[in-house]
Amino acid sequence: IYNGNNLVTSNITADATGPVFTFNSQRGASAVDAVDDDVLGTIEFTGYDDGTPSTQTYASIEGNIHDSNSGTEKGKIDFYVARGGTNSLALSIEGTHSTYSTISMPNTTRLYFDGGGDTFISEPSGGDELKFTVGGTDIMSLNEVGVEGDIVKFKNACAGFNQFEP
Secondary structure, three states, X not given: OEEOOEEOOOOOOXXXXXXXXXXXXXXXXXXXXXXXXXXXXXXEEEEEOOOOOOEEEEEEEEEEEEEOOOOOOEEEEEEEEEEOOEEEEEEEEEOOOOOOXXXXXXXXXXXXXXXXXXXXXXXXXXXXXXXXXXOOEEEEEEEXXXXXXXXXXXXXXXXXXEEEOO
């Protein structure tokens, strides 16, 4: 039902299920095998910028086939947000295993715990390092150095504990 600015779907059956909004993607007029990485549907959030004005996509959600093998199908959902005028991947969730999913973010992302302030986890080198920052102070970094194995560093993690390097 279209009601002014709203698109509403309702389930008026006396049961515990809610309405379903389905995207169905099909290759060709008849059922043809899907292929890994097929895009199944996209929801885009658009609006005008303050320049021309022109339409800009500010965010989108995309559903994909991660693995189309019959019996072991796996899905993927990607979340995009606008950065510098370009819609960029911000978060990806993949059904990579039978008992858990993989959640990944681009290596330039910070995972904030204080609303975007100065407490976060990041991968600053764009490689094999994970840094923990609390109150603007780097307190711990985890990285791997070649065949030497794992290196763990704790800096100013708590009172009386300055640094640990195995």
